[in-house]
Amino acid sequence: MHVRRLPSWAWVAALTVAALAAVVVLGIQADRSVPPGEAPFASRPAATPSPKARPSTPPRKPPRAEVPANSGEGARIVYSLGQKRVWLVEAxxxxxxSFTVWPGTVNPEKGSHLVSFRRQAATGSDGVKIENIVYFSTKSGVSIAFSNAVDGSSPEPASGVQTGGIRVRADDGDAIWKFAAVGAVVFVVD
Known part of the structure; x- marks a missing residue:
């Protein structure tokens, strides 16, 4: 009995197809992965859109907001908890x-943080579709990130829900996304 062997090009083609399939599967899993410090979807409370969601109106900007003293050095994002304001600072x-923000219910600790993860789009814990998500901290198991609502809304945080989303206007979300790669410094001040 004569056993027929497959040509080497057939083996290479089959292995290439298998490797591509594995890369696609891993890519899909990575896209669905949970950011560091965030609870898996199954253990999260069900999100419902906030009835208080309203179209965002640009917050009033002071004439010239200066970068706070003692807010780090070099290229960084400075976030003031008291002023509800962010500065994108060059080296x-x-x-x-500089622009104002709408913070969530959980504030990051003061001091220096690093951008640890970025996600182009997702749905916030309030059920609102968000984009330009830049994660930089966690506190009490809640991931803290800058993002903007796709629909331009600036909802009040849902009552009793811990949220770490710091919402910005769409153009400011684009600016943060372009400015803050993974590893960028975010300095939080009073």
Whole structure:
């Protein structure tokens, strides 16, 4: 009996197809993965859209908001808890952009943090579709990140729900996304 062997090109083609399939599966799993410090979907409370969601109106900007003193050095994002304001600061300590934000119910600790994860789009814990998500901290098991609502809303945080989303307007979300790669510094001040 004569056993027929497959040509080497057939083996290479089959292995290439299998490797591509594995990469696609891993890519899909990574896209569905949970950011560090965030609970898996099954253990999260069901999110319902906030009835208080309203179209965002740009918060009033002070004439010229200066970068707070003692807010780190070099290129960084500075986030002031008290002013509800963010500055995108260049390496030479020049503010590139500054804008107000709508914080969630969980604030990050003061001090220096690093951007640990980025996600282009998702659904917030309030049921609102968000984009330009830049994670930089966790506190009490809640991931804290900058993001903007796709529909432009700035909802009040849902009563009794811990949220770490710091919402910004769409153009500010684009600016943070372009400015803050993984490893970028976020400095939180009073």
């Amino acid at each position: 030479g300590d020049t503010s590139r952009r």
